[in-house]
Amino acid sequence: MERESGAYCGGSSRNRIFHKIREAGSVSASRLSYELMLSRPTVKKCMDELLQAGFIYESGYIGNTGGRRAGAYSVAPGxxxxxxxxxxxxxxxxxxxxxxxxxxxxxxxxxxxxxxxxxxxxxxxxxxxxxxxxxxxxxxxxxxxxxxxxxxxxxxxxxxxxxxxxxxxxxxxxxxxxxxxxxxxxxxxxxxxYAEVSKREDMADAFYISLSNNIGGSILIDHKVYKGEGPRSGEVGHMTIVPDGRQCYCGQRGCFETYCNATVLADLYQGNLEQFFQHLESGDAACVSLWQEYLKDLALAVNNVRMLFDCKVILGGYVGAHMEPYLAELKELAANKNPFEGNADYLEVCRVKKxxxxxxxxxxxxxxxxxxx
Ligand SMILES: [Zn+2]
The missing domain is CATH 3.30.420.40 (ATPase, nucleotide binding domain)
Structure with missing residues (x-):
């Protein structure tokens, strides 16, 4: 059977029809019947129920070259x-x-x-x-x-x-x-x-690192957050990357948090991260030097995550949103630490920008x- 939205699918015929309409955007009853291998009366009954409940609506017609045009159905977003x-x-x-x-x-x-x-x-x-x-x-x-x-x-x-x-x-x-x-x-x-992975049908497992004024992490397995026993899973911000290093707000020293949170960069411009990246782009020496240090520390943490999970690593948060132009450089630094892979193509920046x-x-x-x- 073809793949349907596994993580979000309930399994009944009506539910499968709903998801097929949702994924297709706009689809006819006959195509639903054909693609889901359901009888026409079953499709009609389920669609009547979905229409009645207001979850779908008749959104137009499909096909315009001769013959009868088939009604098209879409999910009612509102x-x-x-x-x-x-x-x-x-x-x-x-x-x-x-x-x-x-x-x-x-x-x-x-x-x-x-x-x-x-x-x-x-x-x-x-x-x-x-x-x-x-x-x-x-x-x-x-x-x-x-x-x-x-x-x-x-x-x-x-x-x-x-x-x-x-x-x-x-x-x-x-x-x-x-x-x-x-x-x-x-x-x-x-x-x-969760927001990032739920938008990715092609990516069910990932480790998400949020690089904002604090650092957070999240383990996604089969589109779900893995919580751990605590539940304290994914707290990558408090992984030690420098023994006896900088003081962290958590009470420990040398946490990843203290080297790669966004304020480390923004503090160069009174807390303005946009200004930091503007100056970095124009080649300001102080920015470039700080950024090199930052990328080195980030690559270390990213590679540690890859060693543990062997899954995609997504960079989000304030810094993640600025990372695209520097991703190749970061990938190279991370790949240099990896004994098994010659590249770090597992590393991505977030797609949900807003x-x-x-x-x-x-x-x-x-x-x-x-x-x-
Ligand atoms: Zn800490």
């Missing part, structure tokens, strides 16, 4: 939506994804994180504003994923390690107190990795629904 919120020290990003998993709403505001009622109330306002926007039908929203720089309990309800924003112990009930929807917490790197973390908070709601349609 049938459901989910909200994702990305919280950082200084910003809040709110996005919405539609039933197809596409970004349909985004808003980023500058607001310093604070552990107080005013901040939580503001989050509620931002979500309400998104839900009531013209892009979204309020009754279609499945839930809200709140993405934070912290480690989250397996039930997605509590931050059990939150040194970055000093919010250890904060629960989803407190943070989502004013959000009028079901809420869940997600770790930021896990959300970024709001990957917030999107990774919303997509699980959509994908869970996909399995049940």
């Amino acid at each position: 049938a459901r939506a989910a909200i994702g919120i990305d919280l950082t020290r200084n910003h809040i990003t709110v996005i919405a994804a539609d039933l197809c998993g596409n970004l349909i709403y985004e808003k980023r505001v500058h607001r310093e994180f604070a552990l107080d009622d005013g901040y939580f109330r503001y989050l509620g306002q931002l979500v309400t504003e998104a839900v009531e926007s013209r892009q979204i039908g309020p009754e279609t929203v499945l839930g809200t994923g709140i993405v934070v720089p912290g480690l989250i309990t397996e039930d997605h309800r509590e931050i059990f390690y939150g040194k970055i924003l000093d919010f250890t112990g904060l629960t989803v009930d407190e943070i989502g107190k004013y959000i009028p929807l079901a809420c869940r917490l997600y770790n930021d790197a896990d959300a970024g990795g 709001e990957a973390l917030a999107l990774g908070g919303a997509l699980p709601f959509i994908h869970e629904l996909w399995k049940t349609i």
Whole structure:
């Protein structure tokens, strides 16, 4: 049987039809019958149910050269939506994804994180504003994923390690107190990795490294985040790369975090990473020298990950978004450390350029629904 969206497919005939329509974009009933090897009456019955539920709609006709034209069906993207919120020290990003998993709403505001009622109330306002926007039908929203720089309990309800924003112990009930929807917490790197891999039918397994103001990592196996026992898996930021090296906020020394987080570069320009890359491009000597050191340390960590997992390694986060022009150089440095491979073609930069973390908070709601349609 041909490959269908394995990780998101529920298996029933109706579900297979839904996914085939979703993947094709626009498809006729006869093609569904042929490609899925289902009888015409079965296809008709399932499609009637999907139409009734509002998950698909008749989107036009297929074929225009003589004979009867067949009706074409597509997924109704507005049938459901989910909200994702990305919280950082200084910003809040709110996005919405539609039933197809596409970004349909985004808003980023500058607001310093604070552990107080005013901040939580503001989050509620931002979500309400998104839900009531013209892009979204309020009754279609499945839930809200709140993405934070912290480690989250397996039930997605509590931050059990939150040194970055000093919010250890904060629960989803407190943070989502004013959000009028079901809420869940997600770790930021896990959300970024999930968003990245869920867009890649050709890549079920990967290690995602988020290179933002902090470093996070996420292990994706068969399109799912591998959580570990803690759950603390993928915390590559606290891998020691220099024994007794620089002091890390975690209390240890020499963590990868302290050598390759984005502020290491941005601090050269008062925290402005864009300016760092502009000056790097124009060949500024101080930038070039810092960047060489940075790439060397990054290559070391990347190669360690490759040695452990032998899977694709995706670079995301603020620095990942700027990495494309320097990827060949980084690949060479990583390949030089590898005893088994002469290249580092396993290394890629992220493809989800816009709001990957917030999107990774919303997509699980959509994908869970996909399995049940
Ligand atoms: Zn550390």
